[in-house]
Amino acid sequence: MSRIVQKYGGTSVGDVERIKKVADRIRLTINEGHQVVAVVSARAGVTNELIARAREITLQPSEREMDMLLSVGEQETIALTALALHELGVPAVSFTGAQAGIQTDTIHTKAKIQAINADAVEAQLRAGRAVIIAGFQGVNEHGHITTFGRGGSDLSAIAIASALKADRCEIYTDVDGVYTADPRVVTAAQKLEEISYDEMLELASSGSKVMQSRSVEFAHKHKVVFEVRSSFNFNRGTIVKEEVPQMEKVVVRGVAVDRDQAKVIVSNIMDKPGSAAKVFQAMADATIVVDMIVQNVGRNGIANLTFTVPLGDTLKAQKALEPVLDELGGGHVAVHENIAKLSVVGVGMKTHSGVAADLFRALADADVNIDMITTSEIKISVVVDQDKADDAARAVHTAFGLDAR
Amino acid sequence: MSRIVQKYGGTSVGDVERIKKVADRIRLTINEGHQVVAVVSARAGVTNELIARAREITLQPSEREMDMLLSVGEQETIALTALALHELGVPAVSFTGAQAGIQTDTIHTKAKIQAINADAVEAQLRAGRAVIIAGFQGVNEHGHITTFGRGGSDLSAIAIASALKADRCEIYTDVDGVYTADPRVVTAAQKLEEISYDEMLELASSGSKVMQSRSVEFAHKHKVVFEVRSSFNFNRGTIVKEEVPQMEKVVVRGVAVDRDQAKVIVSNIMDKPGSAAKVFQAMADATIVVDMIVQNVGRNGIANLTFTVPLGDTLKAQKALEPVLDELGGGHVAVHENIAKLSVVGVGMKTHSGVAADLFRALADADVNIDMITTSEIKISVVVDQDKADDAARAVHTAFGLDAR
Numbered sequence: 001m002s003r004i005v006q007k008y009g010g011t012s013v014g015d016v017e018r019i020k021k022v023a024d025r026i027r028l029t030i031n032e033g034h035q036v037v038a039v040v041s042a043r044a045g046v047t048n049e050l051i052a053r054a055r056e057i058t059l060q061p062s063e064r065e066m067d068m069l070l071s072v073g074e075q076e077t078i079a080l081t082a083l084a085l086h087e088l089g090v091p092a093v094s095f096t097g098a099q100a101g102i103q104t105d106t107i108h109t110k111a112k113i114q115a116i117n118a119d120a121v122e123a124q125l126r127a128g129r130a131v132i133i134a135g136f137q138g139v140n141e142h143g144h145i146t147t148f149g150r151g152g153s154d155l156s157a158i159a160i161a162s163a164l165k166a167d168r169c170e171i172y173t174d175v176d177g178v179y180t181a182d183p184r185v186v187t188a189a190q191k192l193e194e195i196s197y198d199e200m201l202e203l204a205s206s207g208s209k210v211m212q213s214r215s216v217e218f219a220h221k222h223k224v225v226f227e228v229r230s231s232f233n234f235n236r237g238t239i240v241k242e243e244v245p246q247m248e249k250v251v252v253r254g255v256a257v258d259r260d261q262a263k264v265i266v267s268n269i270m271d272k273p274g275s276a277a278k279v280f281q282a283m284a285d286a287t288i289v290v291d292m293i294v295q296n297v298g299r300n301g302i303a304n305l306t307f308t309v310p311l312g313d314t315l316k317a318q319k320a321l322e323p324v325l326d327e328l329g330g331g332h333v334a335v336h337e338n339i340a341k342l343s344v345v346g347v348g349m350k351t352h353s354g355v356a357a358d359l360f361r362a363l364a365d366a367d368v369n370i371d372m373i374t375t376s377e378i379k380i381s382v383v384v385d386q387d388k389a390d391d392a393a394r395a396v397h398t399a400f401g402l403d404a405r
Numbered sequence: 406m407s408r409i410v411q412k413y414g415g416t417s418v419g420d421v422e423r424i425k426k427v428a429d430r431i432r433l434t435i436n437e438g439h440q441v442v443a444v445v446s447a448r449a450g451v452t453n454e455l456i457a458r459a460r461e462i463t464l465q466p467s468e469r470e471m472d473m474l475l476s477v478g479e480q481e482t483i484a485l486t487a488l489a490l491h492e493l494g495v496p497a498v499s500f501t502g503a504q505a506g507i508q509t510d511t512i513h514t515k516a517k518i519q520a521i522n523a524d525a526v527e528a529q530l531r532a533g534r535a536v537i538i539a540g541f542q543g544v545n546e547h548g549h550i551t552t553f554g555r556g557g558s559d560l561s562a563i564a565i566a567s568a569l570k571a572d573r574c575e576i577y578t579d580v581d582g583v584y585t586a587d588p589r590v591v592t593a594a595q596k597l598e599e600i601s602y603d604e605m606l607e608l609a610s611s612g613s614k615v616m617q618s619r620s621v622e623f624a625h626k627h628k629v630v631f632e633v634r635s636s637f638n639f640n641r642g643t644i645v646k647e648e649v650p651q652m653e654k655v656v657v658r659g660v661a662v663d664r665d666q667a668k669v670i671v672s673n674i675m676d677k678p679g680s681a682a683k684v685f686q687a688m689a690d691a692t693i694v695v696d697m698i699v700q701n702v703g704r705n706g707i708a709n710l711t712f713t714v715p716l717g718d719t720l721k722a723q724k725a726l727e728p729v730l731d732e733l734g735g736g737h738v739a740v741h742e743n744i745a746k747l748s749v750v751g752v753g754m755k756t757h758s759g760v761a762a763d764l765f766r767a768l769a770d771a772d773v774n775i776d777m778i779t780t781s782e783i784k785i786s787v788v789v790d791q792d793k794a795d796d797a798a799r800a801v802h803t804a805f806g807l808d809a810r
Contacts, residue, residue: 016461050481056421057485058492065491068499069484072477076455079474080462086470087463094473099548120548143504143525 002167003035003125007135007157010044011174012231013077019043022231023084025172026130030090035125037164039135039157040081042073063108067137067147071097074134074153081132092130095121097137097145102156104138104146111138111146113155113218116163125164133160151212158215162222169224171211172231177238178203178210180402181255185390188403192253193236196243199253199345202379206343207258216240243347251348251355252400257389258341261291261308263371264317269331271303278324279305286320288313292341292374292381306372308383311337339371340389343381344396356380362399368392407572408440408530412540412562415449416579417636418482424448427577427636428489431535435495440530442569444540444562445486447478468513472542472552476502479539479558486537497535500526502542502550507561509543509551516543516551518560518623521568530569538565556617563620567627574629576616577636582643583608583615585807586660590795593808597658598641601648604658604750607784611748612663621645648752656753656760657805662794663746666696666713668776669722674736676708683729684710691725693718697746697779697786711777713788716742744776745794748786749801761785767804773797 006026013019022040029036050069054061078094085092101117124131135153140146148155154171161169178200181189195203197220204213210228219226219240229237247253269275276295283290293307309317314335325331349355356373359380363370368391372383384392397403411434413427427445434441455474459466483499490497506522529536540558545551553560559576566574583605586594600608602625609618615633624631624645634642652658674680681700688695698712714722719740730736754760761778764785768775773796777788789797802808 016458020462053421053481053485054488057425057488061488062491065484065487065499068487068501069481072480075477075480076458076474079470080458082470082473083459083462083466086467094470096473096550145501 001033001035003037003164004029005037005039005157005161005164005166005169006172007039007153007170008041008172008231009153009174010041010047012172013040013081014044016080019077019080020084023081023088023090025231026085027088027090030130037121037125037131037133037160037166038081039133039153039160040074040077041135041153042077046073046076064144067108067145070147071134071137071145074136078132078134085130085132090130091128092132093124094132094134096134097156098139100131100133100160102138102159104140106140106142106144106146108144108146110149111140113138113148113159116159118160118163121160121164151215154211154215155218158219158222158224158226161226162224169226170237171226171228173210173228174230174232175210175228176230176233176235177228178208178240179254181393181397182208182257185257186255186394186397188397190402190404192238194239194241194247195253196247196347197240198243198378199347200240202343202345202376203254203256206256206345206379206381207260207341208254208256248348248351250346251352252344252346252402253348254345255393255397255400255402256343256345257393258343259386259389260311261339261341261383262311262314263306263308263336263339263383264314264321265334265336266305266321266325267332267334269303269305269325269328271297271301275303275328276305278327279321282320282324283309283317286316288317288320292372292383294372308339308341308372338386339383340386341381341383342389342392342396343379344400345379347378349378349380358399359396362396363392366391366395368395406438406440408442408569409434410442410444410562410566410569410571410574411577412444412558412575413446413577413636414558414579415446415452417577418445418486419449421485424482424485425489428486428493428495430636431490432493432495435535442526442530442536442538442565442571443486444538444558444565445479445482446540446558447482451478451481469549472513472550475552476539476542476550479541483537483539490535490537495535496533497537498529499537499539501539502561503544505536505538505565507543507564509545509553511545511547511549511551513549513551515554516545518543518553518564521564523565523568526565526569556620559616559620560623563624563627563629563631566631567629574631575642576631576633578615578633579635579637580615580633581635581638581640582633583613583645584659586798586802587613587662590662591660591799591802593799593802595807595809597643599644599646599652600658601652601752602645603648603783604752605645607748607750607781608659608661611661611750611784611786612665612746613659613661653753653756656751656757657749657807658751658753659749660798660802660805660807661748661750662798663748664791664794665716666744666746667716667719668711668713668741668744668788669719670739670741671710671726671730672737672739674708674710674730674733676702676706680708680733681710683732684726687725687729688714688722691721693722693725697777697788699777713744713746713777743791744788745791746786746788747794747797747801748784749805750784752783754783754785763804764801767801768797771796771800773800
């Protein structure tokens with residue numbers, strides 16, 4: 001008998017009819033002879049409704065109380081899912097995060113899981129019941145409810161799979177798996193059968209939003225193999241697992257485009273030690289995450305600093321830079337929002353040379369200008385004109401032999 | 406510094422605006438120098454919405470899962486109330502029933518409170534915070550969420566007031582207090598300044614639905630004095646407390662009319678030992694609560710048995726009686742639904758004679774026919790035609806000197 005942890009997201013349990021379908025899917029898995037633990041999210045929309053109600057009261061809500069408030073969304077779903085299972089004749093019991101023994105630190109709204117005491121869940125599984133657990137939530141040492149922030153239910157599922165030493169962890173969502181590129185843009189994109197944690201992480205941080213990076217990192221750290229698949233059909237999904245030598249044969253696993261970045265250019269500053277440090281300290285103080293950085297120094301000792309920030313942070317960045325420029329004795333700030341970051345990702349890059357050259361040639365052939373470049377061990381990212389991003393993605397996808405045959 | 410427990414029902418916290426008003430009321434109480442614990446219900450309508458969603462899934466829901474489901478209603482309200490207090494600058498923290506240490510037996514959907522461990526609440530009060538507690542819910546020895554059934558939030562408030570040795574317990578509702586009669590029927594009805602537990606209980610069981618009997622019984626047993634008052638104004642309400650000699654000076658405290666009863670007549674049965682027992686055993690087996698009972702025996706050894714049952718149980722009662730009649734060798738069942746039970750209640754009856762005679766005379770003067778009569782130490786109830794019930798209530802209210810001057 002295998003032990004399987006399944007996670008169903010907000011659209012998968014969006015209404016009573018969908019919840020019934022999820023229950024039927026759990027039933028089918030149990031009928032195949034497996035033990036099932038299902039982690040469920042709040043019904044799609046419920047969390048936003050609750051947030052809207054809180055906003056009517058205050059614009060600066062206590063994070064502890066927001067956790068108390070938002071955790072009800074998942075609690076409703078677990079009860080309804082358990083009822084739907086009973087109606088199908090399947091013994092089942094629901095647990096809140098606290099009841100499931102998910103212990104976290106005390107940081108409300110973005111708590112980290114510290115330990116899972118799975119005794120209660122184990123006992124229910126041994127008694128032959130499916131266990132339905134509220135995702136996104138846990139309890140801290142003071143007995144207060146905590147939540148994990150966006151994508152938190154994935155984290156719950158992976159942590160529970162780890163604690164229960166589950167044989168499989170299935171993340172059900174509204175897409176069929178992880179693709180070589182966004183199929184809405186690149187029609188020749190293919191679903192990947194498997195992908196390494198590192199590749200998945202780089203894709204996630206490059207704009208491919210199947211899962212939050214945090215959950216993938218947690219899975220990697222605890223060596224939890226999981227499958228991303230759709231709750232709307234029975235197709236196999238994509239297995240996310242530790243890198244194996246076999247994987248290096250593929251140079252580029254996927255192409256991602258991130259349109260949520262803006263470019264900040266700080267020009268005409270004196271090229272002296274500490275200038276760049278002052279600029280990025282200002283960004284850090286303003287809690288702005290800087291992604292790509294390029295520095296050019298001209299002959300006259302005047303430097304230009306170009307970097308990317310999240311699109312929503314451009315105003316904040318400009319404001320934070322003003323005092324820095326004063327301090328540096330001049331300079332100019334410009335923001336370009338009409339950009340996109342295109343990334344190619346693959347563990348094969350570690351052992352293959354010439355990937356950058358192939359990428360640049362493909363872009364040149366497609367008449368796409370390259371603005372900034374960064375590379376990591378398994379990723380190359382370039383900034384391009386946002387209007388050219390789709391063409392660029394298709395050209396690169398073809399060039400690296402990723403198109404479906 | 407006094408310690409005050411306040412309970413706000415579903416209409417008092419019906420929407421965000423009302424929740425803000427409740428928060429302001431709590432703030433005013435704290436500003437008067439008191440410690441406040443507020444027990445709140447689910448927003449009006451939320452519990453019914455949740456039940457409707459469960460019904461879409463199953464008509465025989467697991468009671469454990471219904472408790473898991475319904476408890477989210479109160480959990481939402483406590484968080485929103487705490488946020489509203491913060492917005493007013495009042496330190497506050499919300500607790501679920503479990504977090505507040507409300508320990509119950511294991512009977513889901515109608516759990517009984519067994520103990521309250523108020524340490525966590527005490528600690529918050531000592532730290533200068535208002536504590537907002539989810540009514541209607543607790544936790545059993547297995548860590549499962551339990552609920553108390555209808556009127557459960559009143560019970561929570563009274564039990565918490567007892568555990569915290571509160572100086573005052575205020576039950577906020579949508580009426581101004583307990584009246585000598587229903588003011589919608591008897592315009593001369595007066596709000597009572599105080600009433601004894603026993604009188605309150607008899608009124609509750611006689612159709613005056615300010616509170617469920619259970620909560621009053623709990624308050625009586627644990628000697629918790631409480632005040633029923635409106636959350637929509639600042640009028641004093643009605644104090645419910647232990648009987649004091651002073652109270653016996655008033656013969657009749659109030660008049661109640663219950664229209665939710667039907668009369669069942671079992672006629673032409675043999676008057677032999679055990680006949681009545683068989684009839685009422687059948688009612689008990691069908692979990693039908695029988696209220697008033699009258700038996701007439703004719704000269705020929707033929708008996709008639711008349712009793713009242715809740716209006717919704719008449720079909721069930723008729724069905725349950727069929728096999729009994731077969732066993733008794735004949736008889737006939739008739740149901741009259743167009744009746745009302747009128748009751749006069751007062752601890753003064755214990756020391757005053759002639760109350761029944763006064764009641765009957767008042768009814769006769771009002772041309773109201775009396776069908777059945779029962780008496781207890783502090784109550785006399787009569788069954789009358791439902792069409793005459795309002796006239797009867799007004800006549801009796803006047804006759805016992807209860808009309809407002």
